[in-house]
Amino acid sequence: MPSLTCGIDEAGRGPVIGPMVICLVSCSPGQLKELEALAVKDSKALSPSARETLFPEIKKVALVETRMITADELNRRMGGENLNTIEMKTMAELIDRVRVNGERAVYIDSPDPKPLRCASRVLSYCAGKNVKIIAAHKADAKYPVVSAASICAKVQRDSEIEKIKKEIGIDFNSGYPSDQMTIDFLTKHMDDANLRKYIRWKWKTLRNVRQKQKTLGEF
Structure with missing residues (x-):
């Protein structure tokens, strides 16, 4: 059994305004059971109020790491990198924030049409190699830890959008x-x-x- 089980997902990949937010949720075996007891599901299947309610509950039972990629940063980086590369490098960045002595099992919602290729690329960007990466399409609907990451990313993306509206x-x-x-x-x-x-x-x-x-x- 891995020392940590992690899930990664994004919110805001497709919009033309605002940031893309990528979250990693990591749990010990005991924390994973608590997370599963919250009955988390893909953020798209939940109402905004349900997501808002679950977000602090997830943070009580798991570690949440977030990387917000602003529209300005996307504009700069997409001169030399495509969106998949940016997303996969950011996934690796988040994985490297979570260090343990044992193995980390990381489930990710694959942005690549070929999940195995996605897993290989993310692993190649990681500094630490005691990582097992499982990439899948619709991982946010298959794995509770990815569902939790989806919820965390969506709540934070929505919050940023409201801040932008208020500012402008x-x-x-x-x-x-x-x-x-x-x-x-x-x-x-x-x-x-x-x-x-x-x-x-x-x-x-x-x-x-x-x-x-x-x-x-x-x-």
């Missing part, structure tokens, strides 16, 4: 490309210098909005 004084709703309020916000405000640090300029959504503005300007 504009409600853009979710920040996702499929959200019409978000698209309307970008159409009106994407050239505001004070907002640039919150927008992911490498996203295709921005090119689409810019092209639409150009097309409308021709009429």
